[in-house]
Amino acid sequence: MTVHRALFALVAALFALAAGRDGFDRWVDATDLPQTLTETSVEIRDRGGVLLRAYTVGDGIWRLRPRLSAVDGSYLDMLLRYEDKRFWHHHGVDPLAMLRAIAQAARHGRAVSGGSTLTMQVARLIEDGSTGRWAGKLRQIRLALALERRLTKDQVLSLYLTHAPFGGNLEGIRAASLAWFGKEPRRLTPAQAALLVALPQAPEARRPDRHPLVATAARDRVLSRMAAAGIIATDTAASARRAKVPDRMRPFPALAAHLADRVRAGTPEQQHHATTIDARLQAASEKLLADAARRAGPRISAALIAADHRNGEILASVGSPRYGGDNGRQGFVDMTRAVRSPGSTLKPLVYGLAFDQGLAHPETLIHDGPVQFGRYAPRNFDGLFRGDIRVREALHLSLNIPVVKLTNELGPARVMDALSRAGADARLPGGKAGLAVALGGVGLSLRDLVQLYATLARGGTGPRLHSDLHAPATQTARTMSRVAAWQVSNVLAGIAPPPGAPRGVLAYKTGTSYGHRDAWAIGYDGEHVIGVWLGRADGTPVPGAFGGDLAAPVLFQAFARMKPGFAPLPAPPPSTLITGAAGLPQPLQRFRPRGGGPVTPQDAPRLLFPPDGAILDSVGETVTLKVRGGLAPYLVLANGQPVAKGLRRNEFDIPSPGAGYSTLVVVDGAGQSDRVTVRLEQNAETTGRTRP
Structure with missing residues (x-):
């Protein structure tokens, strides 16, 4: 046989x-032994050794x-x-x-x-x-x-x-x-x-x-x-x-797929890569973004970076809702590295630099009204003007005119230098920075913005973000003083959160780029910083998309998935000036360009009539205003809209803004203003009666 x-x-x-x-x-x-060190799969692991992603060997x-x-x-x-x-x-x-x-x-x-x-x-x-x-x-x-x-x-x-x-x-x-x-x-x-x-x-x-x-x-x-x-x-x-045998092959782990590709490409000869990623948080973040993109509509992509701003370790990095193609979402594009317009997310940097340079304080009054710099006339997103407003409120409302005024005083080059010092790789479309930098006229990636906000969270300087578990820690250059960074954080913590989210636990800012192409939300507590982006990977507009509506809820949900609560924001440095507007030094009570010369309080206009809180009869087609002081000509705004300009008398009529509450602002030729809020009613029994 x-x-x-x-x-x-x-x-x-x-x-x-x-x-x-x-x-x-x-x-x-x-005996001639064959090669026993056979090629094995390259592995990308999380901070605890959990497999994030593996790659097949050459023969598949x-x-x-x-x-x-x-x-x-x-x-x-x-x-x-x-x-x-x-x-x-x-x-x-x-x-x-x-x-x-x-x-x-x-x-x-x-x-x-x-x-x-x-x-x-x-x-x-x-x-x-x-x-x-x-x-x-x-x-x-x-x-x-x-x-x-x-x-x-x-x-x-x-x-x-x-x-x-x-x-x-x-x-x-x-x-x-x-x-x-x-x-x-x-x-x-x-x-x-x-x-x-x-x-x-x-x-x-x-x-x-x-x-x-x-x-x-x-x-x-x-x-x-x-x-x-x-x-x-x-x-x-x-x-x-009695146990059943498996009926299918499961897919191999593919967590943090875009980051894994970069890590592998960076050192292709290395077999095992230990990253700072937390696999549990990464999986939760990927699901969160997939759900958010699906709710936002077809072709919408999304990205997220979460990091520990105490040591710079990136804990989660989601480049798209789904790695690879997915109904036009272009999931193969890593949107954590894509260069986009940051919208209003750079405004906190400008305000921080202004605080640091002694140009303003969170309680400083700054005028929000028509302004022009050469041929550039910035406008607020809603087209309205608020007149005199505190810097804190201007940042809360994300107004454009005040921040452009501060950028003009600082100089766009200083803003660009601060971005570089914070570790961000900013790209200028035209090669030269202009005032529009403050409103998103510069190219930045989500990683750049998370790095910037990490430096704000750490008091103006902090560790550079990294994903290599064994990489030595490196620091960014100082961007601003600890006091200025704390003031920015304090203002951002006062921004109203999305409905149902806790108030005052995150210092955060949203942003929407020109044409609704990018919706952003970046925020931090005392330990971690997270950045969220939503939009279309090909850069086409998303009508009606706003950072506050799309990205901000995802930001708060991401923090909720990271840990059970929020770490408290730091206490103010000992040298911080905490006071109301009246307690500020004279130069900080109202923002003025440094070359503009002083304006004494008695020079400012004062609205004598109607008094603040008055109830007026709205039957007539006009409302009479009486002004004292200030420099003619006067501009009058009703609910943020100009209703009269070029006025040179101290008493004049303006078109009635209609029944209900209205805010009336008078602005003089020097840019100073006064405001009152009144209520107009039909058949009011008492004209000028004070509102209860």
């Missing part, structure tokens, strides 16, 4: 070689390098008992197993077991050889003996756990456990361990997703033998037989 003769010939050859021990040793030692195989200490012990016990129970004692070949295989073949007239040790199987796997012909078997025996002389038992076992086939393009225990069970092989159930023992013997014929009955039968044979050998209890084996 062919099988019998082949096995007999092999054993005879072994005994013949053993007779000449020295020649046998030289024969084994001269999933082959992940295992560690024996991270493989379930019960699986190893089953494997060795089933495949090679004398593994720890033989030297690569088990003569007893060979004799058993010969006896079984003689009794049954066919090969029942091959007599191969685990080391011989490793020899076949790394050499990709056959098992059938006697020459191939002899080569495996020689290679197995050589492997045992040059490697430890643990190394041989690790090679098996790396190369054993488990169906499809899966090689090795880790790839198999991840694909069939969605988890690392650290803890396996008896049913799972038995299936993984059975699969390598016939990986395609026993694939559970294609041949579930065959796979189940093979698994159950392993369970029965393990129970008979005392490796597992009989009732445990019976319970394991």
Whole structure:
């Protein structure tokens, strides 16, 4: 019989070689070993060692390098008992197993077991050889003996756990456990361990997703033998037989996919990359953005970066709602690095620089009215004017005119330098900074903005953001003083949150770029900073999209998914001037350009009539105003809209703004103003009656 003769010939050859021990040793030692350091998948891991993403090797195989200490012990016990129970004692070949295989073949007239040790199987796997012909078997025996002389038992076992086939393009225990069970092989159930023992013997014929009955039968044979050998209890084996085998291959982890691609491309020769990412937070953030983008509408993409601003470690980085194509969302584009217009998110930087330069204080009055710088005439987003307003309120309302005034006084170059010092890589469309920088006229990425806000959170300077767990910490240059940074944070913490969100826990700012192309929300508490972007990856407008509506709710939800509460914002530095407008030094009570010259309080206009809080009869078509002081000509605003201009008398009529509450503002030729709020009613019994 062919099988019998082949096995007999092999054993005879072994005994013949053993007779000449020295020649046998030289024969084994001269064995040409194939490469045992086979290519394995590049792995990107989170801060705790959790696999974020892996990449197939060159031939499209999933082959992940295992560690024996991270493989379930019960699986190893089953494997060795089933495949090679004398593994720890033989030297690569088990003569007893060979004799058993010969006896079984003689009794049954066919090969029942091959007599191969685990080391011989490793020899076949790394050499990709056959098992059938006697020459191939002899080569495996020689290679197995050589492997045992040059490697430890643990190394041989690790090679098996790396190369054993488990169906499809899966090689090795880790790839198999991840694909069939969605988890690392650290803890396996008896049913799972038995299936993984059975699969390598016939990986395609026993694939559970294609041949579930065959796979189940093979698994159950392993369970029965393990129970008979005392490796597992009989009732445990019976319970394991009732478990279903997996009906599909699970996808491999692909968390932080865009960041993983960058990390791999940065050091392509490195096999394992340890990142600062938190896998739990990353998964929660990816789901949050996928839901937000779906609600926002078709073609909407989204991005998020969350970082610890105390050490600069990036904890989550989501480049798109779904990696790859997804109904026009262009998920392959990493929007954390895309250069976009930041909208109003740069305004806090401008105000911080103004505080630092002594140009303003949060309680300083600044005039929000028509202004022109050469041919540039900025307007507020809603087209309205508020007259004199506190700087704090101007930032809360994200007004454009006050921040452009401050930028003009600071100089756009100072703003650009501050961005650079904060670690942001700003891009100028025309190559030269203009006043529109303050309103988003500069290219920045989400990462740039999160870096900027991290420096604000740390008092004007802080660690640079990074995702390499072992990277040394580096600091940004100082952007502004600690006092100025705290004042900005204090103002931002007063911005009204989205409906249902807690108030005063985050210092945050929203932004909307020109044409509604980008919706932003960046914020921080005492420990962490998060930035959110929504828009279309191709830069086309999203009609009606605002940062406050789209991005701000996602920002607060992201913080809620990060931790159970909010870390308190820092206390003010000791030298901080905390007072109302009246307690400020004279130069800080009202913003004036440095070359504009002083204006004494008595020079400012005063609205004598109607008094603040008055109730007026709205039957007439006009309302009479009386002004004292100020410099003609006067401009009058009703509810933010100009209603009269070029007025040179101290008493004049303006068109009635209609029934209800109205805010009336008079602005003189020097830009000073006064305001009152009145209520107009039909048939008011008392004109000028004070509102209750």
